[in-house]
Amino acid sequence: MDVDSSQGRMAAFMRDHQDKVVGRWAELVAAGVRGRISAMEIRRELEDLYSLVIRAMSGADEQAIGELRAALAELSRSRARNVFTPSEIALEIFALKDAVYELVADTTELVPEFLGFSRMVDDFGLHTFETYAAAREEIIADQSMTMLELSTPVVRLWEGVIAVPLVGTLDSARTQLVMEKLLETLVATGADHAVLDITGVPTVDTEVAQHLLKTVNAARLLGADCTICGIRPQVAHTIVSLGIEFGDIATKATLADALAHALSRAGLKVGPA
Amino acid sequence: MERVPIVKIGKTLFVSIQIDLQDESVLRLQEDLADELAATGATGVIIDITAVEIVDSFIGRMLTMIGSISRLFDAETVLVGMRPAVAITLTELGLSLRGVRTALNADKGLKLLNGSS
Numbered sequence: 001m002d003v004d005s006s007q008g009r010m011a012a013f014m015r016d017h018q019d020k021v022v023g024r025w026a027e028l029v030a031a032g033v034r035g036r037i038s039a040m041e042i043r044r045e046l047e048d049l050y051s052l053v054i055r056a057m058s059g060a061d062e063q064a065i066g067e068l069r070a071a072l073a074e075l076s077r078s079r080a081r082n083v084f085t086p087s088e089i090a091l092e093i094f095a096l097k098d099a100v101y102e103l104v105a106d107t108t109e110l111v112p113e114f115l116g117f118s119r120m121v122d123d124f125g126l127h128t129f130e131t132y133a134a135a136r137e138e139i140i141a142d143q144s145m146t147m148l149e150l151s152t153p154v155v156r157l158w159e160g161v162i163a164v165p166l167v168g169t170l171d172s173a174r175t176q177l178v179m180e181k182l183l184e185t186l187v188a189t190g191a192d193h194a195v196l197d198i199t200g201v202p203t204v205d206t207e208v209a210q211h212l213l214k215t216v217n218a219a220r221l222l223g224a225d226c227t228i229c230g231i232r233p234q235v236a237h238t239i240v241s242l243g244i245e246f247g248d249i250a251t252k253a254t255l256a257d258a259l260a261h262a263l264s265r266a267g268l269k270v271g272p273a
Numbered sequence: 274m275e276r277v278p279i280v281k282i283g284k285t286l287f288v289s290i291q292i293d294l295q296d297e298s299v300l301r302l303q304e305d306l307a308d309e310l311a312a313t314g315a316t317g318v319i320i321d322i323t324a325v326e327i328v329d330s331f332i333g334r335m336l337t338m339i340g341s342i343s344r345l346f347d348a349e350t351v352l353v354g355m356r357p358a359v360a361i362t363l364t365e366l367g368l369s370l371r372g373v374r375t376a377l378n379a380d381k382g383l384k385l386l387n388g389s390s
Binding site: 183187220 | 374375378381382385
């Protein structure tokens with residue numbers, strides 16, 4: 001049997017029963033939505049999809065299949081924003097098969113046609129799944145980029161004193177970024193004292209300590225003195241337990257102490273006016 | 274082979290490296306500097322590497338050696354004008370240039386020498 005004509009017969013059948021199928025499809029979908037989208041909206045979206053499916057199947061329209069895929073991708077994205085899981089989205093598409101099958105079951109002729117149709121709907125379901133995964137990947141990549149940018153400010157505390165408040169876990173990528181920003185700021189401002197504040201670093205293990213030491217060494221090569229501050233009691237305990245040595249790098253408890261240290265190194269004194 | 278000029282200003286020898294450092298020219302610089310230190314009795318050496326964009330482990334080690342040689346003549350070495358990218362490379366190579374002091378620019382380097390002597 002010719003595939004095109006089989007699809008054409010299926011399309012004709014579906015066009016004849018459009019209201020019934022879409023109605024049933026919307027019912028099935030609405031049951032799984034649990035009030036996240038209104039029934040009206042579902043009905044409208046499914047009607048659009050349904051007519052695209054028929055257009056794609058009747059084969060008269062070259063662009064229909066592309067439009068259908070775009071519509072499926074759009075549906076997947078909008079569902080993803082409404083906190084649907086990928087399987088919920090795929091099931092929503094698969095529900096079309098159930099809706100059509102209920103009608104086909106009454107007739108005996110359209111069984112091979114229905115099989116072809118079923119395979120096509122499976123393909124659509126998988127397409128929404130893929131789009132969903134791709135959309136999530138994009139969001140995650142954007143977020144991690146934003147976090148990387150947000151989390152590495154270099155601030156000026158005083159003439160010649162700059163500080164880097166480190167917040168979050170310090171991995172190689174972030175260390176690289178922090179180092180670059182710190183060194184650039186040192187050159188740009190001509191500062192000769194840098195304070196690394198690790199109050200916001202949750203844990204300091206040997207790797208993090210290694211990264212800190214690298215940063216300090218790089219800053220020293222530019223002639224800047226470095227102080228590490230914001231070491232919390234638990235962190236101090238871990239550092240000593242792990243046997244990490246900060247060598248001749250000055251460490252202070254708080255940012256205020258570090259600033260006072262930096263000022264005294266610069267020959268300045270802060271006291272009551 | 275290109276040579277790096279050594280300029281004496283007061284009690285300080287000023288070396289500004291403005292060529293692509295080849296291993297040979299670095300060795301030559303070491304010899305020239307030792308000769309100059311012996312002849313002038315300078316107490317400080319400023320090496321300006323503002324124009325240096327690429328540093329490898331050999332050159333890093335040579336800079337440390339220049340520091341050690343100067344110390345034998347009772348002179349202090351200050352390395353000035355290092356670019357951030359160079360600093361990162363040296364750190365990644367694990368070279369911290371012990372025995373060589375560093376400053377952001379020549380001005381600060383001079384202050385460092387005058388302050389310590």
